[in-house]
Amino acid sequence: FPDRAVPMLPLELSTDLCSLRPQVERLVLSCVMEIDHAGEIVSYEIHEGVIRSAARMTYNEVQAILDGDHSMRQQYASLVAEFERMEVLAKILNRKRVKRGSIDFDMPEPVIEFDEAGLMQGVQRSERKFSHRLIEEFMLAANECVAAHLESHDIASIYRIHEKPDAKRVYDFELLAAAFGYSLGVDLPVRRFQTRGERRERHGSGRNPRQHEVPQDVHITPRMYQKLTQKIAGKPEERILSYLMLRSLKQARYSEKNEGHFALAASTYTHFTSPIRRYPDLIVHRILKAVLNNGSADSSQLSSGAHGKPRSREAASTVSHDDHQPSPWSKRRERKQSEDGQKHLTEIIPLDELHDIAADSSTTERRADDAERELIEWKKIKFMEDKVGEDFSALIVSVTKYGLFVELDDLFIEGLVPIGSLADDRYAYHENTRQIIGERSRHAYSIGDRIRVILDRIDRAQRKLQFSILEEPKPERRTRRSRR
Numbered sequence: 001f002p003d004r005a006v007p008m009l010p011l012e013l014s015t016d017l018c019s020l021r022p023q024v025e026r027l028v029l030s031c032v033m034e035i036d037h038a039g040e041i042v043s044y045e046i047h048e049g050v051i052r053s054a055a056r057m058t059y060n061e062v063q064a065i066l067d068g069d070h071s072m073r074q075q076y077a078s079l080v081a082e083f084e085r086m087e088v089l090a091k092i093l094n095r096k097r098v099k100r101g102s103i104d105f106d107m108p109e110p111v112i113e114f115d116e117a118g119l120m121q122g123v124q125r126s127e128r129k130f131s132h133r134l135i136e137e138f139m140l141a142a143n144e145c146v147a148a149h150l151e152s153h154d155i156a157s158i159y160r161i162h163e164k165p166d167a168k169r170v171y172d173f174e175l176l177a178a179a180f181g182y183s184l185g186v187d188l189p190v191r192r193f194q195t196r197g198e199r200r201e202r203h204g205s206g207r208n209p210r211q212h213e214v215p216q217d218v219h220i221t222p223r224m225y226q227k228l229t230q231k232i233a234g235k236p237e238e239r240i241l242s243y244l245m246l247r248s249l250k251q252a253r254y255s256e257k258n259e260g261h262f263a264l265a266a267s268t269y270t271h272f273t274s275p276i277r278r279y280p281d282l283i284v285h286r287i288l289k290a291v292l293n294n295g296s297a298d299s300s301q302l303s304s305g306a307h308g309k310p311r312s313r314e315a316a317s318t319v320s321h322d323d324h325q326p327s328p329w330s331k332r333r334e335r336k337q338s339e340d341g342q343k344h345l346t347e348i349i350p351l352d353e354l355h356d357i358a359a360d361s362s363t364t365e366r367r368a369d370d371a372e373r374e375l376i377e378w379k380k381i382k383f384m385e386d387k388v389g390e391d392f393s394a395l396i397v398s399v400t401k402y403g404l405f406v407e408l409d410d411l412f413i414e415g416l417v418p419i420g421s422l423a424d425d426r427y428a429y430h431e432n433t434r435q436i437i438g439e440r441s442r443h444a445y446s447i448g449d450r451i452r453v454i455l456d457r458i459d460r461a462q463r464k465l466q467f468s469i470l471e472e473p474k475p476e477r478r479t480r481r482s483r484r
Contacts, residue, residue: 008277018276020053029285031142031272035089039096044145046288054079062131090134093141101223101265106233107242110412112376120383123411139273140264146284147270151258156345157287158280158358160271162252162261167218173248176434176447177228180237184224222265225249240448243397251366254280254358256351280361283349290348377463380413384465388455391470396449399436401429404445406453406467415465417453422469 007014020026028051033044055076064072065083073080098104108125115121143160150157171188225245232238249263254271261269275281345351394406397414404417419427425438427445436445445451452470459466 008279014276020056022053022056025050025052029275029288031145033141033145035092035141037092039092041141041145044149046146046149046292048289048292059129059131062134063129066130086134086138087130090130090137093137094133097137097140097264098226101221101226103222103225103229103263103265105229105242105246107239107246112379114379120379122383123413125410143270143272144266144268146272146288147258147268150270150284150287151268153291154345155287155291156256156347156349156351156354158254158256158270158283158354158361159258160252160261160269160280161255161257161259162263162269163250163259164220164262165249167220169248170218170220173244176244177241179433179446180241180448182228182232182237182241184220184228186218186220186224188218222262225263237448240395240397244447253362254365256354256358278361279364280358283354283357287348291346374463381458381460381463381465384413384455384458388458391452391454392467394451394453394467396445396447396451399429399434399445399447401431404436404451406451408453413465415453415455415467417451417467417469421456421466 009018018026028049029046030049030051031044031046034042036042057076061072061076062083065076065080066087076083106128108128111124111126113121113124147157147159167188170184170186174183174186174188177183228245229242232241252261252263258268260267270284271278271281272284273281275285349357392411393409395409396404397407398405401419402416403419403421405414406417407414419429419436422436422438422445425441425443427436427438429436433444434447437443453467454470455465456468457466458464
């Protein structure tokens, strides 16, 4: 939750014995990787060990060191060289991920400010610093390395998978992106359908009967998303298009079957780095420890080759892919399918039990996310109670037959402008163009338009806010760009 944490493990473990403290020894399960200048894992070892944390630091402190802050560099003089090496390595790993097509949605997250009573006082946009990316790159590398080890050694485990998006959702996104002059470059007849839909609407018809005829075998790759995120970076439409792209993707989940991770463009991925707060990570640790202690001739460590010998760089390298080359996640799935019935897994935990653990972990994750979201919405409602009648700048994030869903600038608070509250004309929802259009004036409200709204009422029971429009929108001029 935003103002507190509910630990997964007993407090004696989560806040003491398993919690890192400066200059205190702690038992760990380490994934030690040798990485070359191209970001490839040349060799690795997974083993139990003991560490002593040098210091407890914040992301801001580490960022200050990386930025050259003199006082922070003096305070942590013995660690500066290590941080500089970490920065170089993180950039190498990031370049490797970008090269293979990994998607990076750099969207600011809301950080809610609370008073001592737990009441919301305001919202700040979180700043994603390189110190955050640094830790993220190392965790991603460790998670991929562990997953690859388990799979290559035919050990049944839990994977974090992210499946290819449904073609219909991609098609829906393409329709909306086209209004901004953008496209993923997917081979879907978006413009032809739009033109036909618009023509039908001019003749008073409604739904486009061919919208459901979207082929499911459309070629969709992570690199298509990556290129579009790079193209819109820093532009006014970045937030809304990033939000719409995220909605077009499936949710990641846990599975005992490795189906790759679409957004990371990774052929194999798991969660290993947070066994204190994520149950699947704890399961992966238990499997690794069982193999270490009982499952192999050399039980002191798991390494990248037979008898601890490093793999060759050729064997260690991953497949880079682009629009003309199948991605690793698709190749991995094909290979697994071809081996069904022939591959015998070492089941430290039975497969049917892993299936249940993965399914339950995915469900629990969704439930926890929903609980956090519900709590935040409740606190936002409390925060807005004394603001009825005030006006705000807002962004239209969704258009439905019920009206306009808007997000207040700088507050990350959403609400509805009911279609019936648009009093200057009789408005109707046009599904083909995802717009609300006035019948007389032909004035249109679209996703991405910026408007001024007034908070009219609050429904505390439903935790919903209702707004009305204060003035006419002033949408930014959009140009249609040719699709290549």
